Amino acid sequence: MGIWTTISGLGLALGLRLELFGAVLARLHDVPRRRALIAQELYGSAIQTLHVILLVGLFIGMIVSLQTGIELARIGQQDQIGTIVAVSMAREMGPFITATILAATVGSAMAAEIGTMSVSDELAALEVLSIDRVKLLVLPRVVSLMLAAPLLTVVCDAIGVLGGGFVAQSQLNVSWQLYIDSALEALRTPAQFLPLPKDVWSGLLKSVVFGALVAVIGCASGLQAHGGALGVGRATRAAVRDSIIAIIISNYFMTWLLYQS
Amino acid sequence: MSSTKPIEPPVIRFEEVVKSFGTQRVLDGLTFEVRRGQCLAIMGPSGTGKSVILRHAVGLMKPDAGRVLVEGQEPSKLKPRELAVLRKKIGFLFQEGALINWLSVRDNVALPLRENTRLSEAEIATKVEEKLDLVRIAKQSFDKMPSQISGGMKKRVGLARALVTEPEIVLYDEPNAGLDPEISASINDLIREVQVRLGTTSIVVEHRVACIKTVADEVLFLEKGRAHLQLPPKEFFSSSDPRLRQFLGPNPD
Ligand SMILES: Nc1ncnc2c1ncn2[C@@H]1O[C@H](COP(=O)(O)OP(=O)(O)OP(=O)(O)O)[C@@H](O)[C@H]1O
Ligand SMILES: [Mg+2]
Numbered sequence: 001m002g003i004w005t006t007i008s009g010l011g012l013a014l015g016l017r018l019e020l021f022g023a024v025l026a027r028l029h030d031v032p033r034r035r036a037l038i039a040q041e042l043y044g045s046a047i048q049t050l051h052v053i054l055l056v057g058l059f060i061g062m063i064v065s066l067q068t069g070i071e072l073a074r075i076g077q078q079d080q081i082g083t084i085v086a087v088s089m090a091r092e093m094g095p096f097i098t099a100t101i102l103a104a105t106v107g108s109a110m111a112a113e114i115g116t117m118s119v120s121d122e123l124a125a126l127e128v129l130s131i132d133r134v135k136l137l138v139l140p141r142v143v144s145l146m147l148a149a150p151l152l153t154v155v156c157d158a159i160g161v162l163g164g165g166f167v168a169q170s171q172l173n174v175s176w177q178l179y180i181d182s183a184l185e186a187l188r189t190p191a192q193f194l195p196l197p198k199d200v201w202s203g204l205l206k207s208v209v210f211g212a213l214v215a216v217i218g219c220a221s222g223l224q225a226h227g228g229a230l231g232v233g234r235a236t237r238a239a240v241r242d243s244i245i246a247i248i249i250s251n252y253f254m255t256w257l258l259y260q261s
Numbered sequence: 262m263s264s265t266k267p268i269e270p271p272v273i274r275f276e277e278v279v280k281s282f283g284t285q286r287v288l289d290g291l292t293f294e295v296r297r298g299q300c301l302a303i304m305g306p307s308g309t310g311k312s313v314i315l316r317h318a319v320g321l322m323k324p325d326a327g328r329v330l331v332e333g334q335e336p337s338k339l340k341p342r343e344l345a346v347l348r349k350k351i352g353f354l355f356q357e358g359a360l361i362n363w364l365s366v367r368d369n370v371a372l373p374l375r376e377n378t379r380l381s382e383a384e385i386a387t388k389v390e391e392k393l394d395l396v397r398i399a400k401q402s403f404d405k406m407p408s409q410i411s412g413g414m415k416k417r418v419g420l421a422r423a424l425v426t427e428p429e430i431v432l433y434d435e436p437n438a439g440l441d442p443e444i445s446a447s448i449n450d451l452i453r454e455v456q457v458r459l460g461t462t463s464i465v466v467e468h469r470v471a472c473i474k475t476v477a478d479e480v481l482f483l484e485k486g487r488a489h490l491q492l493p494p495k496e497f498f499s500s501s502d503p504r505l506r507q508f509l510g511p512n513p514d
Binding site: 127130 | 316361422
């Protein structure tokens, strides 16, 4: 009984979010008219989380380098550190860390902003004025995060590789030149149809999907908020929780699709 | 005035409307109508469902039983597109103003014009400034954000936004609340003027006797979810109905 209500609740939540994403896709033609709002959202999400991405990305690269470096050194393979750091940043760590930070900062803010509008009659006012809330509120947020996520992911990848290099040089006695050469060499496997290394573009593709997920989930939670400030709190919490779950689950399936063959 | 065209159906009509929230029955068989060009004032104790009535008239709420008719259509049964067409004829002043918090005063009033019309930015600016002048918002506040203006100002900006599209029907939820006597008199004159000049049909939820006397053609007293009394203002305020006398107190203003 309990498990079925949980499953049907999950199904309903998923359905509502897919519907919202569908509504966004159906309104993509409105993007040029919303460019000012999109730029504003992009500034808010990208510039204002940049320092967090830089800091966290740096340390993630250092951790990966240290963890694998110690093991590799034991079997005399330190010169592979660059390869491992670059590949794991580009494929997994960069997109995932960036998306998680965006969920916690930008996604939660979206839920809170739209949730506040919902509990204070502002959404009702838009409805009475026959103003399309998806065009006004959701579309700019989704588009801007789909742009911000890959941009920030590139930054995260780059700073992570640098951080890994510092550790490799200072703690594992790998020369900077060797590290960077092996890192760049590792990313050289080209994609069939893009002028980008496969690991980089597959990471960026993931991050675009993550950006869409975080924004749609944040907006959907906000639109459903009800019951004053408590309701806004509930919506914010749900947005962060569900975004992180969605990021992890979709990450598995995308990895499977991109790398299985 | 209305006797000259007696056959026209009412613009707004509530038929035995029932609405409950959980176990609380807020509207309990409410019936009334508003004819074209008329203004109905609704009075009643706090929490009796006056705002709920207005929400039914724009389809934000759906009656549990009975029918709400606006221009002969039931808002809660219309398809989204038809409902949007109907709503474009309606101006709605929310009790708290309901300004979009991330848009300036000017952009709030411009919003319905930007989103739903093809007017140029210059035309929009003219209309917006004209309406903000009418509700007596000073020029230096045009670019303030809603969080930077007072409650009474929010109310007036909300009024400007409700009127900027020159709707045929206007629903006002306590247009006088939070206003000083001088501004409130000018707002009441504005409501009356809009009615006379554009021939709008309106419902005004209000407690102030002065306002009702200025704007209303009829007054409805809401009690226990029904129309306890519905009379023209003169007769209404001189009525000897004991419940109304108790509500109005010894010297109503
Ligand atoms: N969305 C809602 N959910 C639950 N109850 C509600 C809701 N909206 C209104 N109510 C209840 O309906 C009753 C009437 O509310 P309404 O806001 O219409 O009162 P009102 O007559 O406008 O009062 P006031 O003069 O104070 O504005 C209240 O008791 C309120 O608790
Ligand atoms: Mg009310």
